Amino acid sequence: MRIDIITIFPDYFAPLDLSLIGKARRSGLLDVRMHDLRTWTHDRHNTVDDTPYGGGPGMVMKPEPWGEALDAVAPAEGGATPRLILPTPSGAPFTQADADRLAREPWLVFACGRYEGIDSRVAVDAAKRMPVEEVSIGDYVLNGGESATLVMVEAISRLLPGVLGNAASVAQDSFAPGGMEHLVEGPVYTKPPVWRGQEVPPLLLSGNHGAVDRWRRDEALRKTARNRPELLDRIDPDDLDQRDREV
Numbered sequence: 001m002r003i004d005i006i007t008i009f010p011d012y013f014a015p016l017d018l019s020l021i022g023k024a025r026r027s028g029l030l031d032v033r034m035h036d037l038r039t040w041t042h043d044r045h046n047t048v049d050d051t052p053y054g055g056g057p058g059m060v061m062k063p064e065p066w067g068e069a070l071d072a073v074a075p076a077e078g079g080a081t082p083r084l085i086l087p088t089p090s091g092a093p094f095t096q097a098d099a100d101r102l103a104r105e106p107w108l109v110f111a112c113g114r115y116e117g118i119d120s121r122v123a124v125d126a127a128k129r130m131p132v133e134e135v136s137i138g139d140y141v142l143n144g145g146e147s148a149t150l151v152m153v154e155a156i157s158r159l160l161p162g163v164l165g166n167a168a169s170v171a172q173d174s175f176a177p178g179g180m181e182h183l184v185e186g187p188v189y190t191k192p193p194v195w196r197g198q199e200v201p202p203l204l205l206s207g208n209h210g211a212v213d214r215w216r217r218d219e220a221l222r223k224t225a226r227n228r229p230e231l232l233d234r235i236d237p238d239d240l241d242q243r244d245r246e247v
């Protein structure tokens with residue numbers, strides 16, 4: 001997968017050199033490229049923002065640098081077309097299902113806005129030649145799109161085959177397709193078996209994998225009911241067995 005990130009703060013993405021994503025980039029599994037939006041400014045101050053039409057506080061990002069940047073990063077005549085992801089507080093909620101879907105794309109471009117956002121004509125112009133998605137990572141306002149892009153790149157990249165050492169672990173994740181779509185995962189434990197007077201549930205040491213799987217689903221249902229009760233309403237009753245209903 002190729003990921004291009006356009007931003008006025010390229011250094012914000014230094015974390016993508018670390019850990020499993022850094023390893024995936026060095027192995028060639030993942031091709032992540034950062035681009036400084038100011039590359040496509042032509043005035044002596046490298047201006048990327050201006051006052052909002054209609055008045056109001058703050059500044060808006062000018063369309064010209066973005067148009068030139070997107071033309072350079074994803075040329076219209078280049079043949080392949082990326083999916084453009086625009087982080088914004090006003091976007092559609094980003095979910096694990098979106099991470100799964102976007103992990104199957106060959107090429108993503110993230111446009112990181114700042115100030116009060118990017119001139120809305122940029123998304124309209126880009127949509128003439130590539131799919132564009134406005135996405136929110138949560139109902140709170142950040143100062144720009146960089147943190148949201150880091151979050152989405154991590155959520156997407158970890159799903160690529162070969163990035164996580166143990167691919168099977170993805171299936172048990174909270175919100176994972178295949179049975180966890182509307183559940184959060186339950187508690188996890190490791191050695192020692194007793195720590196500060198707390199004992200690991202004995203069943204987990206039993207070696208009875210069927211019983212352990214059942215216990216983990218019960219605990220996922222309990223934790224979902226406690227922390228995210230609204231998710232339980234989304235579960236198709238046909239997907240709950242009799243034991244689930246007793247939890």
Ligand SMILES: Nc1cc(-c2ccc3ccn(Cc4ccccn4)c3c2)[nH]n1
Nearest residue numbers: 087088089113114137138141142144145
């Ligand atoms: N889930 C999210 C995404 C964002 C986000 C993404 C991109 C930008 C570009 C600018 N801002 C600041 C800003 C402030 C006021 C109104 C609009 N935007 C952003 C915020 N916040 N929360």
